[in-house]
Amino acid sequence: MTKHKREPRRDRGKLTVGLAALTILGAVGCTVVAWPPSDEKGKPAQGAVAEPTSRPSPTPTRTPSETPAPRTPSPSPTKSATLPRQGPGTYVTAPGGSAKSGRGTAFRYRVEVEKNIDLSAEETAREVDRILGDPRGWTADGHSAFQRVADGPTDFVVRLATPATVDAVCGRSGLDTGARYNCSANDVVMVNLDRWVLATPVYAKDVTAYRALIINHEVGHFLHHGHVTCPGKGEPAPAMMQQIKGMHGCVPNVWPYDTEGRLITGPAVP
Secondary structure (H helix, E strand, O other): OOOEEOOOEOOOOEOOOOOEOOHHHHHHOOEOOOOOOOOOOOOOOOOOOOOOOOOOOOOOEEEEEOOEOOOOOOOOOOHHHHOOOOOOOOEEEOOOOOOOEEOOOEEEEEEEEEOOOOOOHHHHHHHHHHHHHOOOOHHHHOOOEEEEOOOOOOOEEEEEEOHHHHHHHHHOOOOOOOOOOEEEEOOEEEEEHHHHHHOOHHHOOOHHHHHHHHHHHHHHHHOOOOOEOOOOOOOEOOOOEOHHHOOOOOEOOOOOEOOOOOEOOOOEOO
């Protein structure tokens, strides 16, 4: 795993988000979302740092990752064959914007979908909005806030793209996503189309939840949260845990906070 941290700059709309990468990407802290045949006992996760209690520090962050989200019908196993493998590398921006969610100064974000993908940018953006605005999400920390915009300065961008495009963008930041993983680099969260539509084996019957994990994990890196591990058998897996490497006794969970507003975390991963 490889990861660098970078402080978000509101005036330039730049911020770096953690990337969840393959388990072997090692010491720097990037994470990629994977589908290992046997490790896939849990969902994906990324970065490797202790949970901060304040705003992101001024250190750059790069992390290939994979994170889940809300709920969607279970896709057919053959659907992967119908998904495009490569797109033009240009995007459709979701129109309009969202109301501010959370307290404090809002991080502005944009949602884009690569052209030639048979998914609506507007619907994708609504799903991202719902995840970031959920009371179990990062706004529960009491100081993080988010607002989607269609133009103007942004702090980060969420892009849904084909595997080849994700590989190209992440590769420019030195991240190997292997046509299977997500990554975050240079204030852009790259979401692999396969992961968004098919999730992983653990979340195959709850794709919507897996999408929430993707967004929560990546935005967690943006907020400078690092990877943690399972706090104990039967406990909910932290959103910042690399669940794709195995659940280690934890049960699936995609939200950073519980319904009582308590952070779901575990021992920091070095």
